[in-house]
Every structure is written in C-alpha cells, then in structure tokens.
Amino acid sequence: MNTINRQVLLVSRPQQAASVDNFRLVETPLAPLADGELRVRNHFLSLDPYMRGRMNDAKSYAPPQPLNEVMIGGTAGEVIESRHPDFAVGDRVVGQFGWQEYGTSNGAGLRKVDTSRVPLSAWLGVTGMPGVTAWVGLNRIIKPKAGDTIVVSAASGAVGCVVGQLAKRAGCRAVGIAGGPDKCRYVVDTLGFDACVDYKAGRLVDDLAAATPDGVDGCFENVGGAVLDATMARMNAFGRIAVCGMIAAYDGAAAPLANPALILRSRLTMQGFIVFEHADAWPPALAELAELVATKQLHYRETIAYGLERAPEAFIGMLKGRNFGKQLVQLV
Amino acid sequence: MNTINRQVLLVSRPQQAASVDNFRLVETPLAPLADGELRVRNHFLSLDPYMRGRMNDAKSYAPPQPLNEVMIGGTAGEVIESRHPDFAVGDRVVGQFGWQEYGTSNGAGLRKVDTSRVPLSAWLGVTGMPGVTAWVGLNRIIKPKAGDTIVVSAASGAVGCVVGQLAKRAGCRAVGIAGGPDKCRYVVDTLGFDACVDYKAGRLVDDLAAATPDGVDGCFENVGGAVLDATMARMNAFGRIAVCGMIAAYDGAAAPLANPALILRSRLTMQGFIVFEHADAWPPALAELAELVATKQLHYRETIAYGLERAPEAFIGMLKGRNFGKQLVQLV
Numbered sequence: 001m002n003t004i005n006r007q008v009l010l011v012s013r014p015q016q017a018a019s020v021d022n023f024r025l026v027e028t029p030l031a032p033l034a035d036g037e038l039r040v041r042n043h044f045l046s047l048d049p050y051m052r053g054r055m056n057d058a059k060s061y062a063p064p065q066p067l068n069e070v071m072i073g074g075t076a077g078e079v080i081e082s083r084h085p086d087f088a089v090g091d092r093v094v095g096q097f098g099w100q101e102y103g104t105s106n107g108a109g110l111r112k113v114d115t116s117r118v119p120l121s122a123w124l125g126v127t128g129m130p131g132v133t134a135w136v137g138l139n140r141i142i143k144p145k146a147g148d149t150i151v152v153s154a155a156s157g158a159v160g161c162v163v164g165q166l167a168k169r170a171g172c173r174a175v176g177i178a179g180g181p182d183k184c185r186y187v188v189d190t191l192g193f194d195a196c197v198d199y200k201a202g203r204l205v206d207d208l209a210a211a212t213p214d215g216v217d218g219c220f221e222n223v224g225g226a227v228l229d230a231t232m233a234r235m236n237a238f239g240r241i242a243v244c245g246m247i248a249a250y251d252g253a254a255a256p257l258a259n260p261a262l263i264l265r266s267r268l269t270m271q272g273f274i275v276f277e278h279a280d281a282w283p284p285a286l287a288e289l290a291e292l293v294a295t296k297q298l299h300y301r302e303t304i305a306y307g308l309e310r311a312p313e314a315f316i317g318m319l320k321g322r323n324f325g326k327q328l329v330q331l332v
Numbered sequence: 333m334n335t336i337n338r339q340v341l342l343v344s345r346p347q348q349a350a351s352v353d354n355f356r357l358v359e360t361p362l363a364p365l366a367d368g369e370l371r372v373r374n375h376f377l378s379l380d381p382y383m384r385g386r387m388n389d390a391k392s393y394a395p396p397q398p399l400n401e402v403m404i405g406g407t408a409g410e411v412i413e414s415r416h417p418d419f420a421v422g423d424r425v426v427g428q429f430g431w432q433e434y435g436t437s438n439g440a441g442l443r444k445v446d447t448s449r450v451p452l453s454a455w456l457g458v459t460g461m462p463g464v465t466a467w468v469g470l471n472r473i474i475k476p477k478a479g480d481t482i483v484v485s486a487a488s489g490a491v492g493c494v495v496g497q498l499a500k501r502a503g504c505r506a507v508g509i510a511g512g513p514d515k516c517r518y519v520v521d522t523l524g525f526d527a528c529v530d531y532k533a534g535r536l537v538d539d540l541a542a543a544t545p546d547g548v549d550g551c552f553e554n555v556g557g558a559v560l561d562a563t564m565a566r567m568n569a570f571g572r573i574a575v576c577g578m579i580a581a582y583d584g585a586a587a588p589l590a591n592p593a594l595i596l597r598s599r600l601t602m603q604g605f606i607v608f609e610h611a612d613a614w615p616p617a618l619a620e621l622a623e624l625v626a627t628k629q630l631h632y633r634e635t636i637a638y639g640l641e642r643a644p645e646a647f648i649g650m651l652k653g654r655n656f657g658k659q660l661v662q663l664v
Binding site for chain 2: 246256270277
C-alpha cells in the first residue's frame with residue numbers, strides 16, 4: 001500500500017490571470033485510517049471554471065480557497081481501503097477531495113456511483129455537477145416551451161452541451177456559441193444543435209442574428225462580456241437569462257453589460273444561480289441524465305490531461321477555452 | 333363652446349438630449365361629436381419618464397410616437413359633452429389623450445374616477461399608473477418580507493414615493509436615493525423612509541453602504557447607471573431587482589452595468605417590467621392606494637407647470653430631475 005500522497009496546493013493568488021506559479025506539487029505521508037474512515041484513490045479530477053473565483057480572496061458565495069492547502073475540486077475514484085460500514089473496497093465514489101491522488105474521508109459528501117452503464121469520468125461531467133447545472137438553469141430558470149429559441153455559450157463544454165441537447169428534446173431551437181470551427185461543427189453535427197456561432201470569427205453580432213431568425217427566448221450564459229451583450233440584443237419580450245458563469249470576468253477583467261436598458265425594454269428576467277443551492281434538483285436531474293447517457297441519447301466529449309502534475313496547466317488552458325468538452329485530469 | 337383645440341406635436345426626434353425644439357404648439361378646429369362620442373376637457377397632463385423612450389425611432393415594447401402627431405401621455409379631465417350612453421357631462425375621467433386641451437373619444441380606454449376622496453391629479457400619480465407601477469414592482473417582483481432592506485431610486489418621485497411607503501407598511505427598512513438635500517429630507521421626514529442617500533453629494537457608494545448596514549434585499553430601479561451599480565454592490569444573496577426605469581440611458585447616454593458578475597455571485601434576479609402588461613394588478617392596486625390616500629396614510633407631492641405651452645420644458649426638466657414629486661401640467 002502506497003504511503004505517499006501527491007497533492008497540488010494553491011500557494012499564491014493571481015493578480016490578474018491565473019498562472020501555474022500559483023500552484024505547487026507536494027508529497028505528504030498518508031496516515032493510517034481511523035475507525036469510520038475510508039480511503040479513495042482518485043482516478044479523475046474535475047476542472048471547472050468556478051474554481052477560478054475561489055482562487056481570489058474576494059467575497060463570494062463560498063469562502064476563498066485557503067492558501068497552502070490542497071486545491072479544491074470534484075473527484076471520482078475508487079475505495080481502496082475502508083473502516084467505514086457503508087463503503088467497501090472497490091466502490092466507485094464521487095467526492096470533493098481536490099487535487100490529490102488519495103482522499104481520506106468519514107464518508108460525508110461522498111456519493112457512490114454506478115459505473116456499469118455510465119463511465120466513471122461522466123459522473124464529473126454530464127451526469128455530475130455540470131450536467132445538473134445545465135438541467136437546473138434550463139428547467140428552473142429558462143423554462144423552455146416548444147418552439148422557443150435557446151442560446152447557450154461555451155456550447156461544446158460540459159454544461160453547454162447538456163443545455164442544448166435538453167433544449168432540443170424540449171422541442172426548442174438550440175443555438176450554441178463556441179470558439180473555433182471544430183467546436184462549432186461538433187456542436188451541430190454531433191450534439192445536434194440547430195446552429196453554432198464561432199465567436200472567434202469576428203462576426204458575432206451578425207452571425208448570431210442569422211442563427212436566431214425568430215429572436216432568442218432563453219439564454220444560458222456561461223461567458224458574459226461581449227457574448228452576453230450579443231445575445232441580449234437578440235432577446236424577445238419576456239426572455240429569460242440563466243446566469244451560470246461569467247468566465248470573461250474571472251481573471252479580473254472588466255466585463256460590463258453594455259446595455260442593461262434591454263432588461264426593461266424587452267422585459268427580461270436575469271437570474272444567477274449556483275447548482276449546490278438546488279439540492280432537490282440533483283436526484284431527478286441525475287436520474288434523467290444518466291438514463292440518457294446510458295442509452296446514447298446524450299453526447300459529450302472530454303479533454304483529459306494525464307497526471308496530477310498537469311492539473312495547473314490544464315486548468316489554465318480551460319480558462320482560455322483550450323479544452324474541447326469536459327476538462328479532466330486522469331491520475332495515472 | 334370652444335371650437336379650437338390647442339395641441340403639442342412631436343415634430344422631430346432628439347439626437348441625444350431631448351429639447352423643446354422637438355415639439356410644436358398648434359391650434360386645430362374641434363369637429364362636432366358623432367353619435368357614441370364624448371368630449372373631455374383635460375385638466376392635467378401626466379409627464380412620465382417612459383415618454384422619452386417613445387420619442388426615439390427605436391425598437392421597444394411600444395411603437396415610437398409618430399412625428400407630427402399629438403405627443404402621447406396620460407390625462408385627467410372632465411366630460412364636457414357626451415353622445416355616449418356611459419358618460420355624462422361632469423364625469424371625471426382618466427385617459428390617454430396626450431398633450432392637448434380637449435380629447436374626443438368613443439370611450440375606449442377611458443376610466444371614470446371618484447374625486448370625492450382622492451383629488452383628480454392623484455389619479456395620474458400615486459393612484460394612477462405610477463402608483464400601480466410601484467405596487468407591481470414591489471409586490472410581484474421584489475416580494476418583500478418583513479425585515480428586508482428595500483432601496484428605491486428617484487425616491488421622491490411618483491413611483492419611488494409609493495415603493496418606499498408600501499415597503500415600510502410591509503415591515504421593511506426603506507432606503508431612498510434622490511438628488512439633493514431637500515428631496516432627501518422630504519423622503520425621510522414626510523414619506524417616512526428610514527434613510528435617503530443624496531446621489532449628488534458625491535459619496536454615493538459610501539453613503540449607501542452606511543444606509544444599508546444589513547445589505548440590500550430588494551432594489552426598485554428607476555435610474556440605472558452609477559446608481560444601480562452602487563445598489564447592486566450592496567445586494568445580499570438572492571436579492572431581487574425590479575427594473576422599472578433606466579432614465580440614465582434615455583437620452584442616448586451609455587449606461588452600462590459595471591459588474592454583472594454580481595448577478596451570479598449574489599444569485600440575484602433582475603426583472604424588467606411594464607405596468608400595462610399587468611392588467612390584473614390594476615384593480616387591487618388602485619383600490620389599496622386610493623384607500624391609503626383617502627385616509628392620509630400615503631403621502632405624495634406634485635410639481636405643477638401651468639399651461640399647455642409649458643409642457644415641453646416641464647418634461648425636459650423632469651428628465652433632468654428638476655421636478656419634486658409627480659410632474660404634471662395643469663391646463664389653465
């Protein structure tokens with residue numbers, strides 16, 4: 001049994017853009033388990049945009065990530081040792097162990113997952129926090145009706161891909177916004193969106209207008225900044241905007257909303273939400289999403305970095321949109 | 333019987349700020365009434381910020397005011413001639429005759445009002461469209477709970493004064509934002525708000541922080557721009573923002589929202605609304621407001637300009653905040 005745990009700590013806070021220098025890899029001895037504890041070998045780390053906000057020492061909905069502690073984050077792995085009655089060696093579990101190879105727990109916050117029909121990594125993506133995020137924003141805030149046009153930014157990502165596919169299943173026109181022709185092609189050809197606008201092509205406003213001939217009824221916003229401005233200008237009366245992410249602002253850049261008077265003119269509703277505050281949505285959302293994945297009706301894509309030491313650069317790449325689909329680190 | 337009707341037409345659209353040159357006073361002959369028609373002598377014109385938006389040739393929730401036609405607006409007056417079975421000479425009526433001394437109608441959209449307990453002019457203000465606007469934004473969007481802190485901008489105005497007084501009746505802390513020490517004193521001393529911040533004093537952010545020690549749970553926004561930015565920065569988790577007006581943007585000025593990431597961070601809901609789209613709210617709102625006015629439990633103030641020819645300058649003054657309370661034109 002391995003007695004050394006490799007961990008990545010946050011050792012400094014970014015001034016503007018996050019950098020790999022904000023992190024440090026350390027080795028820590030593993031203590032023997034106490035009664036009631038179990039140990040997990042993490043196989044996957046989930047890298048998600050919200051983590052960028054936690055790196056700042058700013059007032060937010062959650063306390064900042066403390067310095068010189070293991071960087072937070074969702075994890076999926078396997079129980080390798082247990083002195084806990086509810087967990088057996090071999091159980092697959094999803095938890096919040098952060099950026100380290102081994103997690104030790106009293107079981108609180110750990111969730112066993114069934115990997116017979118849904119792969120372990122998906123429980124961090126489309127059948128995990130990002131998938132439930134999509135489900136909550138779409139069903140509880142946007143509340144789509146058949147025939148609505150729904151726009152989602154970061155459309156090829158772990159959240160966006162679920163938003164569009166669920167919108168299609170609800171009879172809507174699904175329009176994605178993504179960066180680059182490869183992602184846009186994937187969003188239309190594989191995910192089945194009706195259209196996808198490449199925001200890097202330099203014609204965001206015109207291309208979005210062409211892709212939304214009947215205007216926009218629902219917007220699932222992951223990005224903010226110019227992307228949100230373009231979508232707001234297309235919104236129909238009584239449109240709903242679910243504010244899930246503002247990645248454009250995470251690195252400290254100003255990302256003002258150019259024309260808030262549209263909220264009045266088009267009688268829009270904008271609502272920010274955090275998926276962890278919708279606890280009652282998780283069971284129905286996960287049941288629906290897992291069934292769709294198991295029956296190949298919900299598609300997704302992953303970008304996997306291999307090895308704990310690659311987590312910082314993979315995370316920073318994701319903030320810059322270099323990932324294609326859900327960004328994971330596989331611990332080899 | 334007078335046979336000449338004096339009217340004010342919109343004759344050009346503002347490029348930036350509206351000016352008196354956008355209007356022209358004309359005299360028009362009054363045609364004899366047809367069967368089913370009635371004629372009203374208007375006593376009061378209602379001047380309201382929303383009219384500024386109608387002067388632009390821009391897509392909005394309502395078509396633009398056509399050029400060379402009588403400027404729109406609410407009116408209160410008295411039936412002076414009737415060939416309509418439901419209206420008698422002497423009836424007091426509120427309608428949408430616009431900026432003219434006489435209105436001729438088939439009765440559609442006219443509403444008889446009881447001036448025995450509530451003065452005629454109030455039916456254009458606290459017991460009219462502005463009062464119902466306050467009632468809808470507060471009760472249907474902000475949904476205040478006892479102990480909440482509610483901030484309202486343009487607090488001494490026709491809408492704002494009702495928002496704060498209803499919020500106090502609901503057990504809330506009511507904080508106004510207004511321009512100048514006289515208005516702020518009135519908001520606290522006469523209207524009974526807990527505090528009022530003078531946005532012209534140059535310490536908006538600090539003064540608002542001092543006036544909202546427990547943060548802000550509900551914001552009734554009439555202004556936008558820096559005023560809204562300051563309030564948003566004070567909002568508590570799950571705060572509600574009713575977007576009623578964006579007077580800061582009406583003259584074509586850019587009024588971006590500085591930090592929309594707060595919508596996410598504080599899980600805010602922002603909702604724009606138009607009172608005419610809440611038809612079912614009018615009867616209960618007017619009944620409640622009229623009773624409060626009649627029993628002297630709801631206070632308000634009016635700024636009255638005398639004579640139709642003063643309407644343009646009074647309107648432009650109101651856009652600049654020169655009015656104190658509801659701005660009216662009395663037709664003498």
